[in-house]
Amino acid sequence: MQFLNTLLAATSLTVAAATSAFGCGADSDCTVGDRTYRIAMPDGHDGTTPVGAIVFSHGYRGSAAGLMRNRNLRGLISDMGLALIALKSKGDDWVLPNSPRHMDSTGAAEFSYVDAVIADASSRHPLDQDRLVAAGFSAGGMMTWNLACARPALFAGFVPISGTFWKQPPPSCAGPVASIVHIHGDADPTVPMDGRPIMATRQGKVTDALDMYRDFGDFTSTAPSRTARLSCDNSTNAQGAVLNLCMFEGGHSFRSEFLRYAWETLEDAGRL
Numbered sequence: 050m051q052f053l054n055t056l057l058a059a060t061s062l063t064v065a066a067a068t069s070a071f072g073c074g075a076d077s078d079c080t081v082g083d084r085t086y087r088i089a090m091p092d093g094h095d096g097t098t099p100v101g102a103i104v105f106s107h108g109y110r111g112s113a114a115g116l117m118r119n120r121n122l123r124g125l126i127s128d129m130g131l132a133l134i135a136l137k138s139k140g141d142d143w144v145l146p147n148s149p150r151h152m153d154s155t156g157a158a159e160f161s162y163v164d165a166v167i168a169d170a171s172s173r174h175p176l177d178q179d180r181l182v183a184a185g186f187s188a189g190g191m192m193t194w195n196l197a198c199a200r201p202a203l204f205a206g207f208v209p210i211s212g213t214f215w216k217q218p219p220p221s222c223a224g225p226v227a228s229i230v231h232i233h234g235d236a237d238p239t240v241p242m243d244g245r246p247i248m249a250t251r252q253g254k255v256t257d258a259l260d261m262y263r264d265f266g267d268f269t270s271t272a273p274s275r276t277a278r279l280s281c282d283n284s285t286n287a288q289g290a291v292l293n294l295c296m297f298e299g300g301h302s303f304r305s306e307f308l309r310y311a312w313e314t315l316e317d318a319g320r321l
Contacts, residue, residue, distance in 0.1 A: 103308060185208075194213055280296050
């Protein structure tokens, strides 16, 4: 009996080790090349029904694990019946054009990483490829703007929060024209609406990014809208894409509920 108990204990440890090594999800990293990400399917998911997802980019020195520990974020996205895919920068920050330590970067490595994450996550879980939205906060908002310009067809919409292009927006973007809901605090001292110098570069002006994309997508203004916390200047184009600027009273922060608003906005526009 003692031998049997010892054998069972050893087997359990072996299975646990194998699960840790090969499984991944909300509490363990999924590996793509030399990078990682994490994914949380909605609570109670049956494992077969395709679901949409919010693909979220963390801020400076953030992590996928940290995003997964955000109970409000996890709970809201699960309640929406969506998966949360948490991206992870290779170092402390995203390697984007004109960023402080990567002035000569094209961002290509980051865009290829996101391609690989979507492919890998889709091979592991039933994801609805037509209902993927990219979002991110702060430096992750900068990542989101760059993705909107470089990978517009990969996502149904983009929700940059408190982040924009480094230095200045590019002259133009790849097509097709994407839908963007930009969210920002009206008193943000970390990423001000008018930008600020950082080392050899600067955070760009949010209005410059919006103006560039408005011209690129031929957007025209529509009626503004309000929620309890957001005041939005809205625009659309002939193809039904939206380009909205939603402001809230406050600084460098965001509420998970803003993602629900942005998702519903994209749904109402027929993008999801």
